[in-house]
Amino acid sequence: MEIRTVGVVGAGQMGAGIAQVFAQAGYEVSLFDINAEQVQAALGKIEEGYERLVSKERLDPAEAKAAMARIKVAEVLTDMGPLDLIIEAATEDERIKNKIFAELRPHLGPQTILTTNTSSISITRLASATDRPERFMGFHFMNPVPVMQLVELIRGIATDEETFQLLKGVVEKIGKTAANAEDFPAFIVNRILLPMINEAIYTLYEGVGTVESIDTAMKLGTNHPMGPLELADFIGLDVCLAIMNVLHDGLADTKYRPCPLLVKYVEAGWLGRKTKRGFYDYRGEKPVPTR
Ligand SMILES: CC(=O)CC(=O)SCCNC(=O)CCNC(=O)[C@H](O)C(C)(C)COP(=O)(O)OP(=O)(O)OC[C@H]1O[C@@H](n2cnc3c(N)ncnc32)[C@H](O)[C@@H]1OP(=O)(O)O
Numbered sequence: 001m002e003i004r005t006v007g008v009v010g011a012g013q014m015g016a017g018i019a020q021v022f023a024q025a026g027y028e029v030s031l032f033d034i035n036a037e038q039v040q041a042a043l044g045k046i047e048e049g050y051e052r053l054v055s056k057e058r059l060d061p062a063e064a065k066a067a068m069a070r071i072k073v074a075e076v077l078t079d080m081g082p083l084d085l086i087i088e089a090a091t092e093d094e095r096i097k098n099k100i101f102a103e104l105r106p107h108l109g110p111q112t113i114l115t116t117n118t119s120s121i122s123i124t125r126l127a128s129a130t131d132r133p134e135r136f137m138g139f140h141f142m143n144p145v146p147v148m149q150l151v152e153l154i155r156g157i158a159t160d161e162e163t164f165q166l167l168k169g170v171v172e173k174i175g176k177t178a179a180n181a182e183d184f185p186a187f188i189v190n191r192i193l194l195p196m197i198n199e200a201i202y203t204l205y206e207g208v209g210t211v212e213s214i215d216t217a218m219k220l221g222t223n224h225p226m227g228p229l230e231l232a233d234f235i236g237l238d239v240c241l242a243i244m245n246v247l248h249d250g251l252a253d254t255k256y257r258p259c260p261l262l263v264k265y266v267e268a269g270w271l272g273r274k275t276k277r278g279f280y281d282y283r284g285e286k287p288v289p290t291r
C-alpha cells in the first residue's frame with residue numbers, strides 16, 4: 001500500500017502545521033475542523049508559512065503554489081473516510097477523539113490507517129474503540145510542526161507491523177525523524193517536558209521566582225530556546241493541563257499533580273498565545289507577564 005491521500009481532523013495550531021508539511025511533501029491533503037472559521041485561519045497560516053520559506057529561498061514559488069493547491073477543505077468529517085491516512089489533531093479530550101473516530105467508522109475505506117496526534121492519551125484505549133486497532137497508531141508531531149524535526153511513533157498493543165513500517169516511511173518522506181515510544185501516559189517527550197513545565201508553574205506559585213526570572217533562568221541557565229512559562233503559553237495551557245491530568249490519573253503519583261495556578265489560568269480561559277493571555281499578555285506590541 002502507498003499513502004497518497006491524507007485527512008487532517010482539527011485545524012488548530014497542530015492541524016495547520018501538519019497539513020502544511022504533508023502538502024509540501026506531495027500528499028493530497030483534506031483539512032477538517034468543526035469550526036469553519038478555524039479552517040480558514042489555518043489556510044491563511046499555511047500560506048504565510050510557505051511565503052516565509054519562499055522568501056528565504058528554501059521553497060520555489062511554483063512549488064509553494066502547487067502545495068497550497070493540494071490542500072482541500074473537507075466540508076464534513078465523513079468525506080475523509082476513504083482516504084489512505086487520517087491524522088486526528090483535534091482538542092486533547094478523549095471523548096472528542098472517540099466521537100471523531102466513531103463518526104468516521106462507517107465511512108472508512110478498508111485500508112485506511114487511523115492515527116492520532118494526541119500528546120498523552122492511551123493509544124491502545126483509543127484504538128480499541130475503533131474497528132481497526134491493528135491499523136491505528138500514535139503519530140505525535142511537535143509544535144511548531146514545520147520547524148521541529150521529531151515525530152514520536154507510538155504503537156498500541158494491537159498495532160501491526162505493516163502500519164508501523166508505513167508510518168515510518170511517511171516520516172522519512174516528510175523529511176522528519178522518528179523516535180519510537182511505548183504506549184504509556186504522555187509517551188517520551190511529554191512525560192519529561194510537562195513535569196518540568198508544571199514545576200516551573202509551582203516555582204511561580206510558591207513565589208520562588210517571577211514569570212520573567214523563571215524564564216530567564218531557564219533560557220540563559222540551561223540554554224532552552226524558550227523559558228518554560230513561555231513554552232507553556234506556546235503549547236496552550238489547556239493542552240498542558242490535559243497532559244498533566246493524564247499523567248496524574250494514569251500513573252497515580254502525586255508528583256504529577258497539576259499546579260493549582262495552571263488550573264486557575266485554564267479556568268479563566270487564559271490559555272496562552274492562542275487566546276492572547278496566559279503567563280504573558282500578548283495583546284500589546286511585546287508580551288508582558290500577567291503576574
Ligand atoms: C505538547 C506536545 O505534545 C509536544 C510539543 O510540541 S512540546 C513543544 C516542542 N517545541 C518546543 O520545545 C519549541 C521550543 N522553541 C523553539 O524551538 C524556538 O523558540 C522556535 C523554533 C519556536 C522559534 O525559534 P526562535 O529562534 O525563537 O525564533 P525565530 O528565529 O523566529 O525562528 C527560528 C526558525 O523557525 C522558523 N519558525 C519559527 N516559528 C515558526 C512557525 N510557527 N512556523 C514555521 N516556522 C517557524 C523561523 O522562520 C526560523 O527559521 P530559520 O532559522 O530558517 O530562519
Ligand SMILES: NC(=O)C1=CN([C@@H]2O[C@H](COP(=O)(O)OP(=O)(O)OC[C@H]3O[C@@H](n4cnc5c(N)ncnc54)[C@H](OP(=O)(O)O)[C@@H]3O)[C@@H](O)[C@H]2O)C=CC1
Pocket residue numbers: 009010011012013014015032033034035038089090091092093096099100117118119120140141142143234235236239274
Ligand atoms: N499544542 C501543542 O504544542 C501540541 C498539541 N498536540 C496535540 O494535538 C492536538 C491538537 O492540539 P492543538 O492544535 O494545540 O489544539 P487547538 O486548540 O489549537 O486546536 C484543536 C482544534 O480542534 C477543533 N476540534 C474540536 N473538536 C473537534 C471535532 N469534533 N472535530 C474536528 N475538530 C475539532 C477545535 O475547534 P474548537 O476550537 O472550535 O473547539 C480546534 O480548532 C491535541 O491532541 C494536542 O494534545 C500535539 C503536539 C503539540
